Amino acid sequence: MLEPKGRSTWGWEQNAMLTVDPAAKQVTHNPEFYVMKHFAHFTAPGDLRIGLKGPWAGNAVAFEKPDGTRVLVLANPFADKRELRLSIGTLNYEFKLEPESFHTIVIPGH
Numbered sequence: 001m002l003e004p005k006g007r008s009t010w011g012w013e014q015n016a017m018l019t020v021d022p023a024a025k026q027v028t029h030n031p032e033f034y035v036m037k038h039f040a041h042f043t044a045p046g047d048l049r050i051g052l053k054g055p056w057a058g059n060a061v062a063f064e065k066p067d068g069t070r071v072l073v074l075a076n077p078f079a080d081k082r083e084l085r086l087s088i089g090t091l092n093y094e095f096k097l098e099p100e101s102f103h104t105i106v107i108p109g110h
Helices: 031-042
Strands: 018-021 026-029 048-050 060-064 070-076 082-088 091-097 101-107
Touching: 031 070, 031 101, 070 082, 082 101, 091 101
Parallel strands: none
Antiparallel strands: 018 026, 048 060, 060 070, 070 101, 082 091
């Protein structure tokens, strides 16, 4: 946790999952909190990170669970809606990603 506008010992403004306003005694959940919540909820020890190819590979990470379920965690960092086309073997999926959004896609194993 960090106070608002918290700085490191080097004087750099820091980033944290939670920000605490001591005067108001309020906690703010920052965007990083929700990113970690996606990973903590949808992935577990034993999941295997798998490779990705294509234009979204730089904004995504994927895992395969022991039961064959695949989990894709990705961000659309762009200011406009974008389309994601996902292919796994012979299966094809299409998703519309809202601007500046974060997603978790779960594909059940077969």
